[in-house]
Amino acid sequence: MRLVADVGGSNCRFALSRSRQVLANTARNYSNSDWGSFDAVLGDYLARATALPTDMVFAVAGPVHGKAAQLTNRNWGFDADKLATDFGVARVNLLNDLTALGYAVPVLSASQLRRIDAGSANQSGAYQALVVGIGTGFNVSPVLQIGGKTLCPSVEAGHVSLPSSIDRMLRQQGLPADDFTTVEDLFSGRGFEKFCRLATGKAQLGGKDAIALYGYQGACDVTATIDLYAEMMGWLLRDLSLAYLPLSGFYLAGSVARAVLTVASAPCISVLQGACPIKKYAQVPLSIVTDDHAALWGCAQYGVG
Numbered sequence: 001m002r003l004v005a006d007v008g009g010s011n012c013r014f015a016l017s018r019s020r021q022v023l024a025n026t027a028r029n030y031s032n033s034d035w036g037s038f039d040a041v042l043g044d045y046l047a048r049a050t051a052l053p054t055d056m057v058f059a060v061a062g063p064v065h066g067k068a069a070q071l072t073n074r075n076w077g078f079d080a081d082k083l084a085t086d087f088g089v090a091r092v093n094l095l096n097d098l099t100a101l102g103y104a105v106p107v108l109s110a111s112q113l114r115r116i117d118a119g120s121a122n123q124s125g126a127y128q129a130l131v132v133g134i135g136t137g138f139n140v141s142p143v144l145q146i147g148g149k150t151l152c153p154s155v156e157a158g159h160v161s162l163p164s165s166i167d168r169m170l171r172q173q174g175l176p177a178d179d180f181t182t183v184e185d186l187f188s189g190r191g192f193e194k195f196c197r198l199a200t201g202k203a204q205l206g207g208k209d210a211i212a213l214y215g216y217q218g219a220c221d222v223t224a225t226i227d228l229y230a231e232m233m234g235w236l237l238r239d240l241s242l243a244y245l246p247l248s249g250f251y252l253a254g255s256v257a258r259a260v261l262t263v264a265s266a267p268c269i270s271v272l273q274g275a276c277p278i279k280k281y282a283q284v285p286l287s288i289v290t291d292d293h294a295a296l297w298g299c300a301q302y303g304v305g
Helices: 038-048 080-087 097-107 164-172 189-200 207-213 220-244 255-263 265-272 294-301
Strands: 002-007 011-018 028-031 055-060 068-070 077-079 091-096 113-117 127-134 138-146 149-151 249-253 286-289
Touching: 002 038, 002 097, 002 294, 011 038, 011 294, 028 038, 038 080, 055 068, 055 080, 055 097, 055 294, 068 091, 077 080, 080 091, 091 097, 097 127, 097 138, 097 149, 097 249, 097 286, 097 294, 113 265, 127 220, 127 255, 138 220, 164 220, 189 207, 189 220, 189 255, 207 220, 207 255, 220 249, 220 255, 220 265, 249 255, 255 265, 255 286
Parallel strands: 002 055, 055 091, 127 249, 249 286
Antiparallel strands: 002 011, 011 028, 068 077, 113 286, 127 138, 138 149
16 A cells, blocks of 8 residues: 655645555545645544555655655655654655656546647657646656656756747747746746736736636737747747657646646647658647646556566
């Protein structure tokens, strides 16, 4: 029996898993604001659990360095060895939350995904996919299957320079491209909101407001803004497709990716399907991870087999 958890800045999701399967009837969600520490939340879950785990795997929304991790948006730290000792389990493993999604991807069912572009997944050779997270921040997780095992190498893609193609698009629109120097500066929650305010000239326009107004009569400036953002997302994915060759599919996660591609997938797909002299393979599938418990499935797969 394994305890799995997805620890975000606002909420924690827990469940037990056995033989790589998350036991749905053991799932429980907690609001972090109700608790002073992660240890307190974990203790409450274990006190209510119907079985005790032998190990634990936690997905953390923040940087993970070996056996230590830190939440990005909350002052909660994690020490794997101390957690194992304090809660009496053989071991605790810590994963970045996007890495956990990477481990989940090969086992996610159609009900846990929304297909945006059918594409054509590579059915021969090695399994090679890419998770792209656009939410509070930005990062990617390569997903490789080698010798029957899934590997998700660590990457810090959000801090690389913004591609020149996207920088050029911003400048053509008369927007201050120097305000978006890295990928995460633009493709993140704060980046999306800042872009919406600058592009529309509406100082109080938030990201959720822009999505809500998309397509409404009289909100043409907002509609054009979201379409442009979706197009730039397409150029980013096009670059990532060449860098990582995800022949088995793109899997997008995060609140910004979900919101934008729900209302404006066409501009993104149009760029991805465009001619490219280097890209000789068929268009790969593009899906959104819709299951909020998907990271728990990744934790259940990690290190097994």
